[in-house]
Amino acid sequence: MSSWEQGSPEDGPHKTENIIYKLRLFVTGASPNSLRAITNTKAFCETYLKNKYDLEIIDVYQQPLIAQNEQLIALPMLVKKFPLPERRLIGDMSDTNKVFKGLGLENIG
C-alpha cells in the first residue's frame, strides 16, 4: 500500500521491483470456485509478488451494483488494475501459467 506511484509506467514490467501490483478479486460468497480462487490467488501473490501487490477481495453478492460497473459476467474474476494495461482473469486461478500470462509476468516466471 505504501507508494506504488514510485514506479512510473515507462519503466514497465522490467523494473518489477518498484511496482506494486494493484489487484482486485471478485468472488461470489463462499462458493467452491470462489474459495479456490481466493486461496490460489493469495498463494500466487505470496509466491511471486511478495510485498509487491495490493489485493482487494470483493464479494459481488454484497455489492451487486459493482457487477454492472465492472462488466462482470464470469466469476471469480481477478482484475489487474495496475500496471496498465488492465487485464482480466477468470476462473479459480488454478492454472498458474495462465495467471502469469494474464498478469504479464512471463519475464519473472
Add this chain to the structure above:
Amino acid sequence: MLNQTYETGPKKPGALQKTPTGIVGLDDITGGGLPKGRPTLICGEAGSGKTLFSLEFIVRGATEFNEPGVFMAFEEKAEELATNVASLGFDLEQLKAGKKLRVDYVHIDRSEIEETGEYDLDGLFIRLGYAIDSIGAKRVVLDTIENLFSGLSNQSLLRTELRRLFHWLKEKGVTAIITGEKGEGSLTRQGLEEYVSDCVILLDHRVINQISTRRLRIIKYRGSVHGTNEYPFLIDEEGISVLPVTSLKLNNNVSTERIPSGIVQLDDMMGGKGFFRGSSILVSGTAGTGKTSIAATFANATCQCGEKCIYFAFEESPNQIMRNMLSIGMDVQKHVDDGLLTFYASRPTLNGLEMHLVAIHKQIKKHKPQAVILDPITNLITVGSVSEVKSMLIRLIDFLQEEQITVMFTALTLNNIVNEQTDEGVSSLVDAWLKVSDIEFNGERNRGLYIMKSRGMKHSNQVREFVITNNGLELIDVYLGPDGVLTGSAREAQQMHEETGKVIYNHGLSRKDREIERKRKALEAKIATLQSEFESVEEELNKVYVEEELVKEVAEKTRLEMTKLRGGNDTDNMNDKKSS
C-alpha cells in the same frame, strides 16, 4: 388460412397464462401473447428485426401494461440502442427515469480475458437479478446471449450455465425473450433452441424481385393454439405491425342498405338501388375504357351523400384525377376541400405489398371512410405475385367488410394471361363485378358495360353502352337488332333509319286513308246516280200506270154516256153498278 380461428374467449382454468406483447397483430396470432413467466426464443438472420422486436416487447410492456422490463444488451451500448429506437418514438431515457426500464450493456472481449480455471456466470446472474429486483421487472430481454460464446471459450461450461440461467429466469417468474442469430441448418448458431423450448418465433427478411418483405412464423408454442403460417410484418415509424391485423374469420356483419353508384342507369340495372353497403366491387376493363371515371363517379356520389371516401391511386396523381374528372363535369376538388374525399397516391413499387396494406389500413383507421377506392389493383402485380396480391386483397376485403366499408377496385385487363388470372383471382372475392369492354364495330370503338355478377340482388344481364359525356357518365340501351348489338354511330344510324321508316310509314298510312275516302266518295256518288235513275224509272212506271187508269176511267165514262144516250134507264145503271 381463412378458416383459422384463434381462441380469444375466456381462458380455461389452468391454461397457459400469456403476457401480451402489445405488438400489433402478434397477440392475435399467438392467442394473447408470449407464455407468461417463460423464456421465448426469437431467432432470425442479421437485420431481421430481432432487437427491435424484443425492445418493443419491453417498451410496450412498460408503457401499456405497466410491466417494467430489463433489457440486457450484449451487442449494442445503451446509448446506441436509445438512438436507434428514438425514430420509432420510444423514449428509453424517460422510461429509465421512471424506473420502468433498465438497460444493461454487457461487454465481453476475449482478448481482455484470460481463463485460468473453473468459473461460472454468477456475475451475469447477479447483474440480472439486481436489475430485475431494482425495478420489479416482469419482462426480460437477453439480446443476444450468443455473444457469450464468442467471449468465453469453455463451451460446455457455458451450456451448463445457460441451462441454469433459463431455469433461474423461470423461477423468477419473468417473461423473457432470448434472441439468437440464425445458424446453418439450425435455428440459432449455438443451438439455443435446446434450452428455450416453450415458444420459438422465427423472423425472416426476404427480398423477392427487389422488394423486401419481412415475415414471422411461430415455430413452436407449447401448450397453446397459435397461427402456424408465415405472417408478413413490417417495421415503420410506429414499430412492428404483424399482419393480419384482423383475425381471419368469415363471420362479418352484412348490411342490406344500398348506396348509389353515381350512375343512375347503373343503379337501374341493379334493381334501381345501387350497391350494398360494405360490399366489394370490381370494375375491370381494357385500357381507356373509363374505369377511373367510374371509380371517381362513385367517389363523387359517396361524397354527395355526405360520406367520407378515400381514393388510393396507384397510377395517377390526385391533381391529374381531379383535372380529368373536371372534363366530364365532375368537381371532386370541392369534396377534397370539404374533407370528405382523401386522395392517397403512391407508386406500387414504393413498397412491398404488405407495406401497402398497412398504409391502407392506417389511412382507413385515421379517416374512417364509408367507401374506399383502389385504382388500379393490377399495378400491384408489379410488386408481388398473383397469389400474393390475392392474399393481400382477401385481407383487405376482410378488414373492410368488418368495418362496413364499401370498396371499389379497378383492374386493367389485357390480353395477357397473368392479368386474366388476376381478374379471375379477384373476381371470386368481390361481391359485384362490372366489366367495361371495347366493342369494336364498323370502324369505331365503343364501350359496353356488363354486370358480370352482383351477389344478392336482381341485376340486368344486358350489355349497356357506356358513354362518357361532358356531364358525366351515362349508360344507354344498345340496339339489339338482326345484325347483332349496335353501338355508337351504328346505333345512331340504326335509330335514324328507324325514324325515317316511321315517317315513311306514317306517310303511307295517310295516303291509303285518303284513297279509301276517295273511293268512298266515288261510291257514294255512284249510289246517288243510281238512286236518281231509279227515281226516274219509277216515275216513268208511275206515269204509265196513271195514264192507264185515266184511260180506263175515261173509257168507262164514255161507255156510260154512250149507254145513256142509247136510251137506257136508271135501273140499268143500277145493275151495272151491282155487277161491277
